[in-house]
Amino acid sequence: xxxxxxxxxxxxxxxxxxxxxxxxxxxxxxxxxxxxxxxxxxxxxxxxxxxxxxxxxxxxxxxxxxxxxxxxxxxxxxxxxxxxxxxxxxxxxxxxxxxxxxxxxxxxxxxxxxxxxxxxxxxxxxxxxxxxxxxxxxxxxxxxxxxxxxxxxxxxxxxxxxxxxxxxxxxxxxxxxxxxxxxxxxxxxxxxx
Numbered sequence: 001x002x003x004x005x006x007x008x009x010x011x012x013x014x015x016x017x018x019x020x021x022x023x024x025x026x027x028x029x030x031x032x033x034x035x036x037x038x039x040x041x042x043x044x045x046x047x048x049x050x051x052x053x054x055x056x057x058x059x060x061x062x063x064x065x066x067x068x069x070x071x072x073x074x075x076x077x078x079x080x081x082x083x084x085x086x087x088x089x090x091x092x093x094x095x096x097x098x099x100x101x102x103x104x105x106x107x108x109x110x111x112x113x114x115x116x117x118x119x120x121x122x123x124x125x126x127x128x129x130x131x132x133x134x135x136x137x138x139x140x141x142x143x144x145x146x147x148x149x150x151x152x153x154x155x156x157x158x159x160x161x162x163x164x165x166x167x168x169x170x171x172x173x174x175x176x177x178x179x180x181x182x183x184x185x186x187x188x189x190x191x192x193x
Contacts, residue, residue, distance in 0.1 A: 008041075010042065013035045013037065015082065018049075028046060050066070054068065054072045054075075056069045092107075092139050093105055097180060102126075102180050103125040103181075104181055107179065108120055110144060112175045112177060121147070122151070123148065123150045124152075125152075153183065171192045
């Protein structure tokens with residue numbers, strides 16, 4: 001199955017397009033233009049992905065539309081691979097950085113495939129919640145409930161000082177991704193990083 005999934009550059013481009021946009025339907029010609037690939041290559045790869053069950057199709061006004069099948073046996077794993085390879089956290093981080101005064105931005109939970117995490121996104125600083133939610137909607141699926149925590153710097157430092165379980169567990173979790181850290185000295189003082 002893996003050979004069938006990753007055997008060509010065109011197929012990898014298609015996988016990325018479908019897996020990072022799982023609620024959208026696509027038409028072969030549009031994909032050809034957008035991905036810069038020949039239409040016959042696109043059609044061949046779409047047919048191959050449909051044969052293995054990753055894509056499903058439907059006709060609409062004499063046009064064949066393709067969509068990812070979320071029931072495919074390794075759908076979640078594939079999505080996770082493409083999310084990580086697309087550096088999703090970097091894109092989200094750039095937009096959040098421009099939406100407030102952020103001192104610490106930590107990605108956890110769904111962003112690193114750890115369902116046991118207490119939060120998916122920890123923000124220390126100031127950010128408008130409405131803007132944050134729009135950013136998250138833009139890069140995540142509708143059914144994904146992204147849990148985020150926004151703490152003021154003083155509140156966060158107080159939590160570290162009193163060895164708050166929430167702060168301790170997030171900072172100690174293996175695999176977290178920190179994209180903004182302007183409070184390194186404070187974290188070192190409490191023996192983090």
